[in-house]
Amino acid sequence: VAGKLYPEGVTTNSEDGVNDIPALxxxxxxxxxxxxxxCLHGERPGVFSLDRETAFLPVLxxxxxxxxxxxxxxxxxxxxxxxELVKKLPDTVAATxxxxxxYLTLDDVIGDKIRPHHFCKxxxxxxxxxxxxxxxxxxxxPKFFLGTDSAPHAVETKECEAGCAGVYTAPVAIPLLAExxxxxxxxxxxxxxxxxxxxxxxxxxxxxxxxxxQKQEWIVPDRCGTVxxxxxxxxxxxxxT
Amino acid sequence: VAGKLYPEGVTTNSEDGVNDIPALxxxxxxxxxxxxxxCLHGERPGVFSLDRETAFLPVLxxxxxxxxxxxxxxxxxxxxxxxELVKKLPDTVAATxxxxxxYLTLDDVIGDKIRPHHFCKxxxxxxxxxxxxxxxxxxxxPKFFLGTDSAPHAVETKECEAGCAGVYTAPVAIPLLAExxxxxxxxxxxxxxxxxxxxxxxxxxxxxxxxxxQKQEWIVPDRCGTVxxxxxxxxxxxxxT
Numbered sequence: 503v504a505g506k507l508y509p510e511g512v513t514t515n516s517e518d519g520v521n522d523i524p525a526l527x528x529x530x531x532x533x534x535x536x537x538x539x540x541c542l543h544g545e546r547p548g549v550f551s552l553d554r555e556t557a558f559l560p561v562l563x564x565x566x567x568x569x570x571x572x573x574x575x576x577x578x579x580x581x582x583x584x585x586e587l588v589k590k591l592p593d594t595v596a597a598t599x600x601x602x603x604x605y606l607t608l609d610d611v612i613g614d615k616i617r618p619h620h621f622c623k624x625x626x627x628x629x630x631x632x633x634x635x636x637x638x639x640x641x642x643x644p645k646f647f648l649g650t651d652s653a654p655h656a657v658e659t660k661e662c663e664a665g666c667a668g669v670y671t672a673p674v675a676i677p678l679l680a681e682x683x684x685x686x687x688x689x690x691x692x693x694x695x696x697x698x699x700x701x702x703x704x705x706x707x708x709x710x711x712x713x714x715x716q717k718q719e720w721i722v723p724d725r726c727g728t729v730x731x732x733x734x735x736x737x738x739x740x741x742x743t
Numbered sequence: 744v745a746g747k748l749y750p751e752g753v754t755t756n757s758e759d760g761v762n763d764i765p766a767l768x769x770x771x772x773x774x775x776x777x778x779x780x781x782c783l784h785g786e787r788p789g790v791f792s793l794d795r796e797t798a799f800l801p802v803l804x805x806x807x808x809x810x811x812x813x814x815x816x817x818x819x820x821x822x823x824x825x826x827e828l829v830k831k832l833p834d835t836v837a838a839t840x841x842x843x844x845x846y847l848t849l850d851d852v853i854g855d856k857i858r859p860h861h862f863c864k865x866x867x868x869x870x871x872x873x874x875x876x877x878x879x880x881x882x883x884x885p886k887f888f889l890g891t892d893s894a895p896h897a898v899e900t901k902e903c904e905a906g907c908a909g910v911y912t913a914p915v916a917i918p919l920l921a922e923x924x925x926x927x928x929x930x931x932x933x934x935x936x937x938x939x940x941x942x943x944x945x946x947x948x949x950x951x952x953x954x955x956x957q958k959q960e961w962i963v964p965d966r967c968g969t970v971x972x973x974x975x976x977x978x979x980x981x982x983x984t
Contacts, residue, residue, distance in 0.1 A: 628791060
């Protein structure tokens, strides 16, 4: 929403974000009245990449405090600081967590070779940040639910001199979640995180369609059309049937 | 040196480095006696990428203290912490600085798109780290001198799913140094940094060959053979004639 609505007076300093947040307050007020939900990519433009999410957190806190009736989702959180703030804020504020941020740290992007298929925004952060995301996802706290942010960029837009941000997790998302929840002894929390907490928070009925997960090994294909999926060529231990 | 000499008893935990440093002490002792110079890629294996250099600094301090006659170069420093430690340690310890680390931060690698031609090891760090490198390079302190670490990787080994580390600065190194030293009002420090401090520290005569720099615009080629040079396609303001 914040990226699309530019009422008169809103200034931006980059193509990626809005900097003059107070200019959006009339929008937020109306959104709260209309029961619209504010979905935020919470990174502050112009800040050093690794600090962009934490630099946005005071803005989130200010919006949540000023508009107590506005429901806000902080999308694809990547830091321990964001997790802690979302826990602390009222129940109007929730957060989504992607599958790839439960697996990756910055080391998987630039720690050894440089791996464009692991590059996304916000970029994966430190091991302690990933640990905080995993703890939140498996905790059963309904403020944290799945948002895959799966992004199918064609291989030539990733493996090039300036690759796009995004990880294509759609074909592997649920099996990978099962695998990491199992490793955390939290399989009983998987359905809430993937299927119920988000719907409940949005005030929607749960999806009527069902999928079944089986413990079964399979190899992720190297390509899905022109896209390299997350964990391409790797063996997974759960399969959607 | 540390990467090549594995006396009996030295253990490594990765292809990239030696972890059992005390096992190398007999080597360092002999090196000091023979007046060999210890050139270190100072990153601690197994540590989160951004912390590898700072995690190595206590090791450097220990070696420098134990072997007061051993000359040590900490190659291609990337952090303010490394600059501060090298300043503090005795004159047996010096550091090299690359051209690309005077220009890049991590934002140029993963801040917007992902840019494999800006990826090197140690990876470029924060803006305040780059500022510390620039201050050291232009300070006239002879403990800091140029080491380009220029790495010509073919384009297909950079623009791929797992790109090699290294920046090819050789064709642009001296003009870019002139540009950034000029911007710092430190052109008078350029010759010391590039041509004298390193030779003096190694106890070698300065290079007898001369080059001339002229204030003249030119465009860096998109390719040098199969390699994309640093600042490909960009306009430079100094030229070697």
